[in-house]
Amino acid sequence: NAGVTQTPKFQVLKTGQSMTLQCAQDMNHEYMSWYRQDPGMGLRLIHYSVGAGITDQGEVPNGYNVSRSTTEDFPLRLLSAAPSQTSVYFCASSSLRSEAFFGQGTRLTVV
């Protein structure tokens, strides 16, 4: 049972490039979320989804897009990378009001 799988683990982008961070879960969870983690700021919610076809914005959605075409996958797209998006990104999935399972994170550097 893989749980939540994020790819890639590390990525370096140039300013202005676009990319997609992948997240997949095999626990049939309805709820999936993307967070970014910066020193001293905790985990900040970027986007979340309550089921296939349904997404909504979190606290810091600007510069990011998401889609949820299947229950399993919840990719995060950076449209035009900026240095301010240098961060560690975590994907999480859960059932309603239950333990959230986190992926191992993607460490992104934008130069």
Add this chain to the structure above:
Amino acid sequence: QQPVQSPQAVILREGEDAVINCSSSKALYSVHWYRQKHGEAPVFLMILLKGGEQKGHDKISASFNEKKQQSSLYLTASQLSYSGTYFCGTEEGGNKLVFGAGTILRVKS
């Protein structure tokens, strides 16, 4: 809106106790607690639900005051393995989980 955690950091000796607090200005459906070790993903500790239900590890103790929108995590007889950053997450509805800035706990021998 991010919940507010206190203290920001705490240093303990093995065997000592600590309390980490979490407060929100919004009405909450649930409060979550997670611990994160350096370079790793957050790991689940406990959920406290509106109405009094709790789910989590037997060795972890926490409280949730629904009227004050406050929660506290109680760490007793601390061990070296308790070191890490503790996050509370609050849910205002729809299973949307928002986390605080974290409390850094260091346990020394």
